Amino acid sequence: MSDEELAKDLGLISALAVGIGTMVGAGIFVLPGVAAAEAGPAVVLSFLIGGCIAMVNAFSVSELGTAMPKAGGAYYYINRGLGPLFGSISGMGDWMGLAFASAFYCIGFGGYLTTLLSGVVVSLPVVGTVDLLPTIVLGPLVLSDIQMGALLAGIVFVGVNYIGAKETGGVQTAIVTLLLGILTIFAIVGFFSFDLETVTADGLTPEGTTAILPGTALVFVSYLGYAKIATIGEELKNPGRNLPIAIIGSVAIVMVIYSILVGLMVGIIPYDSISESTPMSDVANVIFEGNLGVIGVTSITLAALLATASSANASILASARINFAMGRDKIVTDWLNEIHPTFATPYRSIAVTGLMILFFIAALGSDLEVLAKAASVLHLVVYALINVALVVFREADVPEYDPDFTVPFYPITPILGFSLSLGLIYFMKVEEIALGLFFVVGAVVWYGVYARNRTDREGALSNYILSRPNEMPDAAVSAANVASPSGESQYKVVVPVSNPRTESDLLSLASVFAKANDGVVQAVHIVEVPDQTPLSEGSEHMRQIDTESQQLMERVRESTDTMDVPVDVRTVVSHRAFEEVFDVARREKADKVVMGWGPGRPWSAGRAERPLDELAHDLPCDFLVFHDRGLETDRVLVPTAGGPDSDLSAEVARYLRDQLGSEITLLYAVDGDDEAAAGERFLTEWAAEHGLEDAAIRIDTTGDVEGAIEGAAREHSLIIMGATERGLLSRLVRGSLAYDVVHDVECSVLMAERPTSRSVRERLFGLRRDE
Structure with a gap:
């Protein structure tokens, strides 16, 4: 409310x-x-x-x-x-x-x-x-x-x-x-x-x-x-x-x-x-x-x-x-x-x-x-x-x-x-x-007895302590955790920021999701320092970095349509930028993480063995990874074959439609013309179940999923694509995407993964039970 x-x-x-x-x-x-x-x-x-x-x-x-x-x-x-x-x-x-x-x-x-x-x-x-x-x-x-x-x-x-x-x-x-x-x-x-x-x-x-x-x-x-x-x-x-x-x-x-x-x-x-x-x-x-x-x-x-x-x-x-x-x-x-x-x-x-x-x-x-x-x-x-x-x-x-x-x-x-x-x-x-x-x-x-289980307000003091657990006395961290509210939290979209100068599109996307849920955006500037640099030294240097980050993000906010959504900014120093993304999501009790992918982002150079401890647990929330070629949301393509990650794709598409007036097209690929009717029935039912009855329906009969997406992408400005059972995030850090189409299309791609009950092995290595 x-x-x-x-x-x-x-x-x-x-x-x-x-x-x-x-x-x-x-x-x-x-x-x-x-x-x-x-x-x-x-x-x-x-x-x-x-x-x-x-x-x-x-x-x-x-x-x-x-x-x-x-x-x-x-x-x-x-x-x-x-x-x-x-x-x-x-x-x-x-x-x-x-x-x-x-x-x-x-x-x-x-x-x-x-x-x-x-x-x-x-x-x-x-x-x-x-x-x-x-x-x-x-x-x-x-x-x-x-x-x-x-x-x-x-x-x-x-x-x-x-x-x-x-x-x-x-x-x-x-x-x-x-x-x-x-x-x-x-x-x-x-x-x-x-x-x-x-x-x-x-x-x-x-x-x-x-x-x-x-x-x-x-x-x-x-x-x-x-x-x-x-x-x-x-x-x-x-x-x-x-x-x-x-x-x-x-x-x-x-x-x-x-x-x-x-x-x-x-x-x-x-x-x-x-x-x-x-x-x-x-x-x-x-x-x-x-x-x-x-x-x-x-x-x-x-x-x-x-x-x-x-x-x-x-x-x-x-x-x-x-x-x-x-x-x-x-x-x-x-x-x-x-x-x-x-x-x-x-x-x-x-x-x-x-x-x-x-x-x-x-x-x-x-x-x-x-x-x-x-x-x-x-x-x-x-x-x-x-x-x-x-x-x-x-x-x-x-x-x-x-x-x-x-x-x-x-x-x-x-x-x-x-x-x-x-x-x-x-x-x-x-x-x-x-x-x-x-x-x-x-x-x-x-x-x-009463308020802790209902309020969702975190104070600046506890946020300050919990965002620096390695620098604070254990007693202070424990006290902050004990005193933290356990009630239903305000809807929060976390945006890991590597370069505040270039994060306008991420903030705009995050603001759409936060606006749809009366929530807030938490932009976290993650500064990665070498293993040889003690975090205490990084912390001292962080004050200067944090000041510069605040100034840069303020300029970004002034030029970005954040839809009057509150945007909080803070800086975190870490030895492991990719792992820190997960830490921040858990610490902030995020509902969604919107992160960019590409050159210049420290987590783009990750390796599968580095985030094992993080990925060995269920994802803390929905993850949306944006491959940015410019944010245009007027014509949105949503390829789907069902599943929880496609559910997330549909949710994001609804937000864009309701908040920005985006025109949505649903794409489903089948093997041959004889499956076209069944494919259309599936997609029509799927659209109705996900509140997208007004979306255009497109059936591809070539059986080539990646080719179908590449062809449809020429007529659209943004693709929202759910992860497959192979595991999106683990594929990203290993450099082998589930769909090579992400690199081949000219428009921006928003990849979505929702926490599921897949086993640790399935999540990490993309193995399915039928393989």
């Missing part, structure tokens, strides 16, 4: 709103009081250090996001870079972390909603006895008025996300604009109430300097929003420009907001007197006096509602996209991939995520700290893996990895991001770390 695509509805302002809106809520309206009690007035440093760690990671996320602007963000990068095992960890971690965070924000919304309604009830004595948000008892769960408000918020914002990204972006932009306006007024008024003596009364670090980093670990949940912009990268307009601006810009803007507002708080109210539940409301009561006090406190309460609402909204948006991306890769059920026909959103993913959020609100909503810390720990693990993925993409030199933005000071930046992310977890409480590890272990178990 082809991948669903999401509409590109979001601009730069909407992307910035997603990042800022997600971050501002908890950082200002919930956490300052708790964090100040932890770190003292130096809590401002806790926020700044947290912002610096977020900024380092933001550079890595920006590079990866511009290289791969896909739904799922961090999950997508880690899955493609480190493989589906780590993809499961990051996807489940990010998904669950965002679900926890969304529930946390909704609880915050419910708290401020209760406060607002309480104020309304007090001011309206007629309805003063009415319980607007009653406590609900559901079996063992007792839902408070705050949880009821949170459930209401969750339902509303899940519904907004269900409708579509454009509506979500518009709501988010409006919320953030109004929120920043209110906070600006608060900062200006609060500036005149700021007192430096309040900050320094007990010193800047009354709880000790060692409390600053635990404070950072506590407030880091305030910086989760920036990476969520990448999860909507597939829906961004001009992601190469807008994505890094939105990610880095949102972190910088929020750092300034946090520094100013938290600094004002500890300068207006002593750090140990700031309310842990409504810190902004407490400060508003101080800075606004008289009638302005009611207006100011009400405004701040409304701002808190907007902030927590925007955080919840943005987190639901991001978490649903991660769920969608995992479904697309079969980490979770593919049922989640469905795009709504009207709203163009992954509505099933949003619905499932929404149900989880509502469950967390009901089950865990009475303990805000659990929700917040669970979200923070899981995200720090994901950020650490993001930095590792970036290094893998750079070092593995993945062809399609071409970011519009690159991190400064590579590799220092990603290494620092990895270290700081994991290092900050150290300052969490043991139970919070244990909760994060529980979900990490759960993701590993999920991969082993």
